[in-house]
Amino acid sequence: MQKSERLLNLLILLLVQRRYVGKARIRALIDDYRDAPDEAFERMFERDKGELRALGVPVETGYVDGFFEDEPGYRIPADEFALPGIELTADEAAVLGLATRVWRHAGLAGHTSDALAKLAAAGIDVDRGRLDVLAPEISAEEPAFDALWQASLDRQRVSFDYQRAGATAAMKRTLEPWGLVSTSGRWYVVGRDLDRDAERMFRLSRIQGRITKIGRAGSYAVPPGVDLRSLTRRLGPGPRTEAATLLVRQGSGASLRRTGDVVEAGVTGPDGSTGWDRVTLTVSSLRWLADEVLAHGTAVRAEAPDALVTEVVRRLDAVQESA
Amino acid sequence: MSSAKDQVGRLLALVPLIRRRGEIHVDEAAALLGVSPAQLVTDLRVLIFCGWPGWLPGDLIEVDLDALEPGGDGMIRIANADYLAAPLRLSRAEASALLVALQTLRSSAGEDVLPSIDRAVAKIEEAVGARPVASVAVRPGPQAATRATLEGAVRDRRQVGLRYLVASRDEVTERVVDPLGIVTDGGVDYLDAWCHRADDRRSFRLDRMLAVTVLDTPAADHDLAPLDLSEGIFRPAADLPLVTLRLAPAARWVAEYYPVESRAEGSDGALDVTLRVADEAWLQRLLLRLTPHVSVLAPDAYAAAYRQTVAEVRALYT
Numbered sequence: 001m002q003k004s005e006r007l008l009n010l011l012i013l014l015l016v017q018r019r020y021v022g023k024a025r026i027r028a029l030i031d032d033y034r035d036a037p038d039e040a041f042e043r044m045f046e047r048d049k050g051e052l053r054a055l056g057v058p059v060e061t062g063y064v065d066g067f068f069e070d071e072p073g074y075r076i077p078a079d080e081f082a083l084p085g086i087e088l089t090a091d092e093a094a095v096l097g098l099a100t101r102v103w104r105h106a107g108l109a110g111h112t113s114d115a116l117a118k119l120a121a122a123g124i125d126v127d128r129g130r131l132d133v134l135a136p137e138i139s140a141e142e143p144a145f146d147a148l149w150q151a152s153l154d155r156q157r158v159s160f161d162y163q164r165a166g167a168t169a170a171m172k173r174t175l176e177p178w179g180l181v182s183t184s185g186r187w188y189v190v191g192r193d194l195d196r197d198a199e200r201m202f203r204l205s206r207i208q209g210r211i212t213k214i215g216r217a218g219s220y221a222v223p224p225g226v227d228l229r230s231l232t233r234r235l236g237p238g239p240r241t242e243a244a245t246l247l248v249r250q251g252s253g254a255s256l257r258r259t260g261d262v263v264e265a266g267v268t269g270p271d272g273s274t275g276w277d278r279v280t281l282t283v284s285s286l287r288w289l290a291d292e293v294l295a296h297g298t299a300v301r302a303e304a305p306d307a308l309v310t311e312v313v314r315r316l317d318a319v320q321e322s323a
Numbered sequence: 324m325s326s327a328k329d330q331v332g333r334l335l336a337l338v339p340l341i342r343r344r345g346e347i348h349v350d351e352a353a354a355l356l357g358v359s360p361a362q363l364v365t366d367l368r369v370l371i372f373c374g375w376p377g378w379l380p381g382d383l384i385e386v387d388l389d390a391l392e393p394g395g396d397g398m399i400r401i402a403n404a405d406y407l408a409a410p411l412r413l414s415r416a417e418a419s420a421l422l423v424a425l426q427t428l429r430s431s432a433g434e435d436v437l438p439s440i441d442r443a444v445a446k447i448e449e450a451v452g453a454r455p456v457a458s459v460a461v462r463p464g465p466q467a468a469t470r471a472t473l474e475g476a477v478r479d480r481r482q483v484g485l486r487y488l489v490a491s492r493d494e495v496t497e498r499v500v501d502p503l504g505i506v507t508d509g510g511v512d513y514l515d516a517w518c519h520r521a522d523d524r525r526s527f528r529l530d531r532m533l534a535v536t537v538l539d540t541p542a543a544d545h546d547l548a549p550l551d552l553s554e555g556i557f558r559p560a561a562d563l564p565l566v567t568l569r570l571a572p573a574a575r576w577v578a579e580y581y582p583v584e585s586r587a588e589g590s591d592g593a594l595d596v597t598l599r600v601a602d603e604a605w606l607q608r609l610l611l612r613l614t615p616h617v618s619v620l621a622p623d624a625y626a627a628a629y630r631q632t633v634a635e636v637r638a639l640y641t
Contacts, residue, residue: 091436
């Protein structure tokens, strides 16, 4: 008997029964189980249930006799097994066709295609060539990605060694992962840090070594109201609210000129020459702007606000002091 | 795709599809499921041993295998599979992968497509009763358009004119390139191209392109192997000079962004790294950006140049 045959027969057996089917009955009805020694049967049965669940089959556990709660039994509720009716218009279905081009990650590209195959079986006609829109690509190259994605799906606690940005040594962290968020191509895992009992976010590239799974799957719930989409937005650059003025040497500072506007050309600069432009810009962080101003060396001078000028000067002076 | 689980997954999609249509050609079904027709026939041979518990002849699923033999009409027909009439619901992993992909599409979609995406997301979220376990923010805006233009040029094998900002030298350059493809490394998109100005292969960051023009001239063939990104896009040549930097905690990120030859933990959370320097202007810019969280341990000439520049920049504020 092929394994896929066994899986499918187990599925049909549990699906066509309204009540929980006892383990002994399942064993009697399926050849491989019947022929296997006790221990091998248990192992095989556990693995098979796991594989069906991984396919999305809702294998429920209960008791054959609800009153005595003695013999464990299993069933697959037909209404939970079936994909609920879903009607998509042609343009909505065309969008699904594009979705298959997004993931550049073997596992997730496969999951997307499998999802589409099921939707096609439900009668949704996915035309993959209908829309000529460029699909953005998502990659997930961090070694920790697969384990954390699975743990987030399974609601399973994990621990890992994490090297914080400013810290010297990696520290062990224990987390209830809620999900993964990505911004600017970098992945973060978000969840409840059990040691600190607080919501925390960890950058995957700073996780060292393996992810260790702790305890059982389904051992916590994601708090209601956790919204990964808004978290992702929060991680990205904030709204541009900080206005600043810089003097930029003519012929220099193309990246700053691109972000801002030249309001006055040919002004006198700090060197007394008139080869400077006054550029204003609005940025989301003055700290980021201080980095940019410094990186441009003698080609850019911060002019306003005072907080920016003070920050740049403070950082320059700190070099003299340490020398 | 030959594991038992994958095979069962395909069959669970295939049976409702055939039942819905009555019959379906093996080539079409194989294309829909992303496998070869031969694999699909192998899958179908499993079905004839499956069915209602008891498995008397009339209880098993029937497949018209003759039609799939050479000389048959190639149509898949099945009977006795009523209990598999409905397709299986999406697993959490599938729903999540699909929903994240759909949401990501929003970043590059035009106004005309956005409503379709949002309606598709809403309907699928409702049908599967799940929210995705992942979320992606993709940089919106001009880069998507740049990318579309460049992909068109790669496809049509046309030369491209670039106005390109060389950030390390703070210099805007004009060049003509033969585009080879777009690659992504560390979340940054690059055009892999043959640059006629350098007469060599170069990578150009999309976010530093100030203007992109597709030219009428066809791009030349260069017969180059795809870029090897296994060690990142920057791979400094082994004969370049080495510099040793002491990075205070706030500057430790440098060791994650640039390939370092060696690293050693110092005191107070500092990290000592050595890197190869292709371009001194690039190094000076990096050092200034990191001020004051960096010091040059060696060679002395670089350290002196850095201190000198800091003094000159400080003089702008007197």
